[in-house]
Amino acid sequence: MxxxxxxxxxxxxxxxxxxxxxxxxxxxxxxxxxxxxxxxxxxAKLSVAEATPVAVEATPVAVSEEVSTAAIANPTETFTASNDVTTPQVEALKYDEKSINAEFEKLNKLEEYVNTNEGTTLADVQETELAKDLKLDTNVTSTVAAxxxxxxxxxxxxxxxxxxxxxxxxxxxxxxxxxxxxxxxxxxxxxxxxxxxxxxxxxxxxxxxxxx
Amino acid sequence: MKKLAFLVFLFSFQNSFGQEFFRLKADVSIKDKLATGAYRLTVGKVYYDKPSMGLIYKLHFPQEETIIIKDTTLYRLNKKDSLLASQTVTIMNEFSIFHLSLSGKLADYGINSGKINGVYKIEKVEKDADGRVITTWKVVEKRLLKILGKIKMANIDKKLDAIAFYDVSDKLLSQQFFKDYVNVKGVVFPQQVTQISYNSDGTQNIQQTTYKNIVIDENGQDTIYNHPIPVVALPKSGNSPKQK
Incomplete structure (x- = not known):
C-alpha cells in the first residue's frame, strides 16, 4: 500500500x-x-567614454564596459528562432527591388554624397539639406550587432x-x-x-x- | 627521377584546385531603415582575416571610428585607436559572409559544415517559376527541434540568391537577398546584401549592405587585418562597480 x-x-x-x-x-x-x-x-546602446582617450596598447584603460548580448548582422544572426513573431504577409524568397529602393529613397542621396566625398562625417552634413529631413540614428554598433x-x-x-x-x-x-x-x-x-x-x-x- | 617529377606535378595540380583564400577587403556602405522610421548610414572599409577570424570595420561615417569583432567581443575605438567601449557578442565570424565566401561555402550558407553540421538536413528540393533551385532544410538535431525552424534557400547557377529563416511554427523571421555577384581572383562575392527582419508587431527592419572595390588576399596592412585588441582594465580592487 x-x-x-x-x-x-x-x-x-x-x-x-x-x-x-x-x-x-x-x-x-x-x-x-x-x-x-x-x-x-x-x-543595447554602448556607453561612450570618449572624454578620456588613452593610448590603448600602451596602458590598459578602464572603460565603462557595458556588456550585452548581441548577434552580429551576419549569416549566423539569422540562425535564430524567436517564438514571439507573428507571420507577416510576405512572400518568402521574393525580392521586391522597387519597394526596397523606395524605402531607401531619402537616404540614397546622402549615401551618394558620403561615398563620393570620402572622409565626410555626420558633423559635416548634419545641417545640410541632405540630412535635414532624415531621422538619423547614429548607433553604429547596432548596425553590425543586434x-x-x-x-x-x-x-x-x-x-x-x-x-x-x-x-x-x-x-x-x-x-x-x-x-x-x-x-x-x-x-x-x-x-x-x-x-x-x-x-x-x-x-x-x-x-x-x-x-x- | 621521372616518377618524382610526375609526383611533384600531381601535387602542384592538386594544390592549385585546393587554393585557400585568407583575406578580404572592401568598401562598405550599410543602409538601415528601422521600424521606427529612423535611418542609419554606416560607411567605411571592412577587413576580414580568415586565419585569425578577425573582422574589422574602419568607418568614416557617421564618425571616424574602428570596430573590431573578434572572439565574441566587439570593440569600438575612436580615430586615435583609444577604446571607447566593448561589448560581448554572440558572433561566429566563421559564419560571416566573408568567411563563407573565402571558404567557398556561401552557396549553402555553410549550413552543411562546421559547427552546425548535422543540425539541418535537406527536406525538399524544387524549382520555382524563375528557374531558381529552392531547397528546404529542416532541423534534425533532436534537442533543437523545438527551438529552431526550417530554412529555405534559393540558388541560381549554384550561387545563393536568397535565404529565409522561420521559427518552429513556420512563421517567417527574416530573409536575406544576395545580388550582383562578382568573381575576384576566384572568390565569388555578392556586392549587395539585403536583409529584412520581421518584428512581432508586423513591422520590419531593412538593412542593405553594398560592397565595392573588393580585394582578395591583400598582402601587407597587417596592422589593420590583425588590429591589436585593446586591453580592458579590470576595476581596482575594493571598488566594486555595484557599490556605485
Missing part, C-alpha cells in the same frame, strides 16, 4: 512538472514571456535543455542579468525535477514489481 501511494505521488509530481514546462513553453509561444531582446533593448540571447532562445530553455551549463551561458552572456539567470535556473530546476522524478518513478515501479 505504501509503495503504491509513493508511485501515485511520484506520478502526480511528474505530471505537475511536465505541465509547468508545457505552460511555460505555451507562454513563450504566445509571446507572454518577455524575450531578452525586448527586456534589454534600451541596454541584442539578443544566443540563438534567440529564451533563458528558461537554456537552463532546461543545457542544465547548469545553460544557466552559466545566460549568466555570462547577459552580463549577470538576475532575471534572465533566474529564468534559466528555473528551467534547470524543472529539468532536474523531471529527471529525478523519472528515476524515482522507474525505481519504484521496478521495486514495486519486485516486492508485490
Amino acid at each position: 505504501k509503495g503504491k501511494l509513493s508511485i501515485i505521488f511520484a506520478t502526480a509530481i511528474s505530471f505537475f512538472f511536465v505541465a509547468c514546462q508545457k505552460k511555460q513553453y505555451a507562454y513563450v509561444q504566445q509571446g507572454k514571456v518577455e524575450t531578452y531582446a525586448s527586456t534589454q533593448a534600451p541596454k 541584442g539578443d540571447l544566443p540563438l534567440n532562445i529564451p533563458a528558461f530553455w537554456w537552463g532546461c535543455v543545457l542544465g547548469l551549463v545553460g544557466v552559466l551561458v545566460v549568466y555570462i552572456v547577459t552580463d549577470q542579468d538576475k532575471d534572465q539567470t533566474k529564468k534559466a535556473l528555473y528551467g534547470c530546476l524543472v529539468w532536474v525535477g523531471v529527471w529525478l522524478l523519472w528515476w524515482i518513478f522507474v525505481v519504484l515501479i521496478g521495486g514495486g514489481s519486485f516486492f508485490f
Whole structure:
C-alpha cells in the first residue's frame, strides 16, 4: 500500500512538472514571456567614454564596459528562432527591388554624397539639406550587432535543455542579468525535477514489481 | 627521377584546385531603415582575416571610428585607436559572409559544415517559376527541434540568391537577398546584401549592405587585418562597480 501511494505521488509530481514546462513553453509561444531582446533593448546602446582617450596598447584603460548580448548582422544572426513573431504577409524568397529602393529613397542621396566625398562625417552634413529631413540614428554598433540571447532562445530553455551549463551561458552572456539567470535556473530546476522524478518513478515501479 | 617529377606535378595540380583564400577587403556602405522610421548610414572599409577570424570595420561615417569583432567581443575605438567601449557578442565570424565566401561555402550558407553540421538536413528540393533551385532544410538535431525552424534557400547557377529563416511554427523571421555577384581572383562575392527582419508587431527592419572595390588576399596592412585588441582594465580592487 505504501509503495503504491509513493508511485501515485511520484506520478502526480511528474505530471505537475511536465505541465509547468508545457505552460511555460505555451507562454513563450504566445509571446507572454518577455524575450531578452525586448527586456534589454534600451541596454543595447554602448556607453561612450570618449572624454578620456588613452593610448590603448600602451596602458590598459578602464572603460565603462557595458556588456550585452548581441548577434552580429551576419549569416549566423539569422540562425535564430524567436517564438514571439507573428507571420507577416510576405512572400518568402521574393525580392521586391522597387519597394526596397523606395524605402531607401531619402537616404540614397546622402549615401551618394558620403561615398563620393570620402572622409565626410555626420558633423559635416548634419545641417545640410541632405540630412535635414532624415531621422538619423547614429548607433553604429547596432548596425553590425543586434541584442539578443544566443540563438534567440529564451533563458528558461537554456537552463532546461543545457542544465547548469545553460544557466552559466545566460549568466555570462547577459552580463549577470538576475532575471534572465533566474529564468534559466528555473528551467534547470524543472529539468532536474523531471529527471529525478523519472528515476524515482522507474525505481519504484521496478521495486514495486519486485516486492508485490 | 621521372616518377618524382610526375609526383611533384600531381601535387602542384592538386594544390592549385585546393587554393585557400585568407583575406578580404572592401568598401562598405550599410543602409538601415528601422521600424521606427529612423535611418542609419554606416560607411567605411571592412577587413576580414580568415586565419585569425578577425573582422574589422574602419568607418568614416557617421564618425571616424574602428570596430573590431573578434572572439565574441566587439570593440569600438575612436580615430586615435583609444577604446571607447566593448561589448560581448554572440558572433561566429566563421559564419560571416566573408568567411563563407573565402571558404567557398556561401552557396549553402555553410549550413552543411562546421559547427552546425548535422543540425539541418535537406527536406525538399524544387524549382520555382524563375528557374531558381529552392531547397528546404529542416532541423534534425533532436534537442533543437523545438527551438529552431526550417530554412529555405534559393540558388541560381549554384550561387545563393536568397535565404529565409522561420521559427518552429513556420512563421517567417527574416530573409536575406544576395545580388550582383562578382568573381575576384576566384572568390565569388555578392556586392549587395539585403536583409529584412520581421518584428512581432508586423513591422520590419531593412538593412542593405553594398560592397565595392573588393580585394582578395591583400598582402601587407597587417596592422589593420590583425588590429591589436585593446586591453580592458579590470576595476581596482575594493571598488566594486555595484557599490556605485
